[in-house]
Amino acid sequence: MISRRGFLGLLGGTGLVVAGCGAGGGLTAEVSGEVLTSALPLPRPFTVPLPVPATARPVRPGRYEVVQRAAKVEIVPGTATEVWGYDGTFPGPTFDLRRGNRTVVRVRNELPVPTSTHLHGGVNPPDSDGYPTDLVVARGRGFRPPPGAHSHSGAGDMSQWTIHPGAKDYVYPLDQPAATLWYHDHRMDFTAPQVWRGLAGFLLVRDDEDDALPLPKGERDIPLMICDRAFEEDGSFRYPSLDPSLLVKPGVREAYMEGVEGDVILVNGAPWPVLEVDAARYRLRLLNASNARRYRLALTPGGRFVQVGGDQGLLAAPVGHDAITVAPGERFDVVVDFSAHPVGTEVTLVNTLGTGPARNVMRFRVARRVRDDSAVPDRLGRVDPLDRSAAVATRVFDFRRTGQGGGGSWTINGRPYRPGVPLARPRLGTVELWRFTGDFHHPVHVHLARFQVLSRNGRPPAPTDAGWKDTVDVRPYEVVDTLVRFEGYRGRYMMHCHTLEHEDMAMMADFDVV
Ligand code: C2O
Ligand code: CU
Numbered sequence: 001m002i003s004r005r006g007f008l009g010l011l012g013g014t015g016l017v018v019a020g021c022g023a024g025g026g027l028t029a030e031v032s033g034e035v036l037t038s039a040l041p042l043p044r045p046f047t048v049p050l051p052v053p054a055t056a057r058p059v060r061p062g063r064y065e066v067v068q069r070a071a072k073v074e075i076v077p078g079t080a081t082e083v084w085g086y087d088g089t090f091p092g093p094t095f096d097l098r099r100g101n102r103t104v105v106r107v108r109n110e111l112p113v114p115t116s117t118h119l120h121g122g123v124n125p126p127d128s129d130g131y132p133t134d135l136v137v138a139r140g141r142g143f144r145p146p147p148g149a150h151s152h153s154g155a156g157d158m159s160q161w162t163i164h165p166g167a168k169d170y171v172y173p174l175d176q177p178a179a180t181l182w183y184h185d186h187r188m189d190f191t192a193p194q195v196w197r198g199l200a201g202f203l204l205v206r207d208d209e210d211d212a213l214p215l216p217k218g219e220r221d222i223p224l225m226i227c228d229r230a231f232e233e234d235g236s237f238r239y240p241s242l243d244p245s246l247l248v249k250p251g252v253r254e255a256y257m258e259g260v261e262g263d264v265i266l267v268n269g270a271p272w273p274v275l276e277v278d279a280a281r282y283r284l285r286l287l288n289a290s291n292a293r294r295y296r297l298a299l300t301p302g303g304r305f306v307q308v309g310g311d312q313g314l315l316a317a318p319v320g321h322d323a324i325t326v327a328p329g330e331r332f333d334v335v336v337d338f339s340a341h342p343v344g345t346e347v348t349l350v351n352t353l354g355t356g357p358a359r360n361v362m363r364f365r366v367a368r369r370v371r372d373d374s375a376v377p378d379r380l381g382r383v384d385p386l387d388r389s390a391a392v393a394t395r396v397f398d399f400r401r402t403g404q405g406g407g408g409s410w411t412i413n414g415r416p417y418r419p420g421v422p423l424a425r426p427r428l429g430t431v432e433l434w435r436f437t438g439d440f441h442h443p444v445h446v447h448l449a450r451f452q453v454l455s456r457n458g459r460p461p462a463p464t465d466a467g468w469k470d471t472v473d474v475r476p477y478e479v480v481d482t483l484v485r486f487e488g489y490r491g492r493y494m495m496h497c498h499t500l501e502h503e504d505m506a507m508m509a510d511f512d513v514v
Pocket of ligand 2: 399
């Protein structure tokens with residue numbers, strides 16, 4: 001049980017990339033990965049218009065079909081990038097759905113690799129949750145479990161795997177409040193490279209309560225998927241691959257074990273895009289879909305974010321922020337009022353944790369004065385605050401790296417992930433206190449259950465911790481207490497670190513809701 005799996009090989013087969021990875025170089029207390037440098041000249045920022053992903057169309061009411069396939073798209077102007085995307089797009093189509101409308105999404109896989117689709121933030125039956133060994137394999141392709149030395153799943157043992165040939169129907173009851181959810185690949189051992197290649201998109205749950213608020217709507221309600229990538233000279237994605245058969249240079253595995261960051265920031269799949277806006281309020285649904293990069297988002301020359309929602313929907317009341325730190329997997333639903341700026345102003349969304357070009361995210365150009373009927377009311381959603389006394393059990397989950405050299409692994413409570421071996425058995429309908437801590441940046445994500453942050457290092461939570469969450473930014477050696485409510489379904493679910501390279505290197509655990 002030493003080497004979990006060879007971490008590094010090649011994705012595009014075009015040469016191993018070691019640029020920019022002087023071991024540990026440049027890591028600061030706030031930086032959570034190692035930057036991979038692009039081989040092509042970086043695109044000029046703020047020239048590409050912000051794309052908004054297409055809305056998925058049902059094949060009939062309540063039924064959708066989406067195909068995972070490869071496609072060539074233009075991300076960096078003048079070059080073609082092969083993406084692996086839902087319907088061949090990156091981001092995939094946005095599912096715009098209503099609370100209570102049970103929806104079936106058939107995912108057909110036409111990729112050369114197995115996939116598993118997880119709806120992040122969804123309250124779904126266990127067999128529709130996108131468990132990492134519950135795979136869809138393209139028609140005509142076989143599946144063999146990876147050899148023991150390269151997997152956390154048990155050598156050659158098929159008992160932990162479920163294989164759906166061709167396609168799988170995921171059932172989403174949507175019995176949950178309006179929220180910005182997202183879906184992405186969750187394949188055992190390979191989530192990081194497969195999401196990097198494009199397997200991610202939005203799913204918005206809407207409901208009457210949210211609709212009734214005078215928040216900005218329609219064209220002024222925009223989901224923003226923020227992530228970083230690096231590119232080869234020919235425009236293809238650059239990534240140190242996880243293919244164990246291509247294992248090379250042990251020092252390189254070490255360098256990227258902390259997580260892979262790119263030097264190009266994409267919003268909705270476009271590099272440093274620009275959006276012309278009215279001098280009005282906008283509702284921006286911010287998602288950090290990066291493998292490892294954290295962002296501290298701010299507006300320059302100025303402006304505030306008025307947060308109206310978190311991971312799991314509306315806050316009880318708006319919270320104003322000058323800056324918002326977003327860890328991988330987290331969502332912040334904010335209102336920005338561009339009427340505060342004269343027409344012609346360029347407002348840049350920046351990442352103050354980034355350096356060089358990665359400091360920029362995107363730009364808004366205030367184009368015209370308009371009439372704006374929107375408002376941010378003082379009261380938003382219903383969030384009943386949980387009290388510590390509600391917890392029927394307390395559990396500690398320690399996220400830590402064990403072992404040194406090429407054989408190190410990311411673990412929870414000292415254990416590398418084993419599918420089917422639960423670390424906890426919470427009871428349906430109860431609340432538990434889950435304490436998260438660890439040795440590095442570990443954004444902790446719990447499937448199925450939502451939680452409220454109770455404290456950080458024994459002190460009150462951060463202003464950005466408000467509301468119901470499903471992912472929490474746990475910083476090095478920080479102790480984060482959460483109250484987790486187990487609702488929805490019994491069965492096998494999981495929690496894990498959402499730095500995807502950590503997740504792939506075994507930083508996951510099952511829990512059974514009983
Ligand atoms: Cu967004 Cu289990 O993941
Ligand atoms: Cu981690």
